[in-house]
Amino acid sequence: MTRGVAALALAATLGGCAASSGWGGRYEVYGVEEGDMLKMRGGPGTGFDVIIGLPNGTLLRVYDCTQTGGTRWCEAALDRAPETKGYVSWAYLREH
Template identity: 30%
Template sequence: MTSICSFFRIAIVCAIGLAAQSALAEADSFKVRFKPGAESARYTGSIQGYDDDTYIVDARRGQEMTVGLRTSNPQAYFNILPPGSDVAIYNGSIEGNRYTGVLPRSGKYRIVVYMMRAAARRDEVADYRLSVAIPAEEQDTPSGGFADGNAGGPDFWVVSGVSSNDRLNIRTGPSASAGIVGRVRNGSVMRNLGCERSNGSRWCRVSVRGESSLRGWVNGRFLQEY
């Protein structure tokens, strides 16, 4: 009887050890680091079964992040979880393995690479390459009279109040008669480069996120703090 009890005790200890190892395997995490002067980082890895890999990115609200995943297994995807939440703001299994978007808050974002449940049950393997990119912040210096993010104004604007069948004009100067260099929809996010009053209206100089070459002046009544 003693030998039987000893056998079961050993079996239980081994099972607990294996479970602990499995839990650790499922919780692998890596901090995303950009080399000096670089705007992107690339990682290679492999997951199997119910394992997942988590990449942690420190980012600020309003920054634009791009994430791409290439994998040997079509059942492998990634999700993006915002700071302080387990509710994904991006689900790769629904939206695909490439994401580009403006981040809604500052903090640590988690990019989780995982296998779909059916493939995980079959203990399939996925080798992958993950890329993460966050463009460097623009360093425009506003001229006198501007109310930019450094002078107490918001860092970013979002376009609001434009008719659904219309666009907001981006102009070469703070005037409705200035030339048009581009047009943006409701919901577009733009960096605030400063505002001033001109002919009784507030005009703001902006640059469009994701299109750094597209910048100019827009009528401030169609802007809300982002």
């Protein structure tokens, strides 16, 4: 497979993830139920430890996404504290 075709296949696999707008794109936590938080985890899945809870409106830099089971997980860092890194569900992110 040529590099160009491989890049297109990767972009199609990631769908609307950060790859389509460039690595390190800014995204906002959105759609989390009131009184709850999006859990940033140590790895791409619910079996990983929770690093921090993120309320709606939290800004993240998203670097890469991967499909695990039925969930797309994105490697991300807090926009204002980039040393805080982990994985979040793509379902609760929107481009900022």
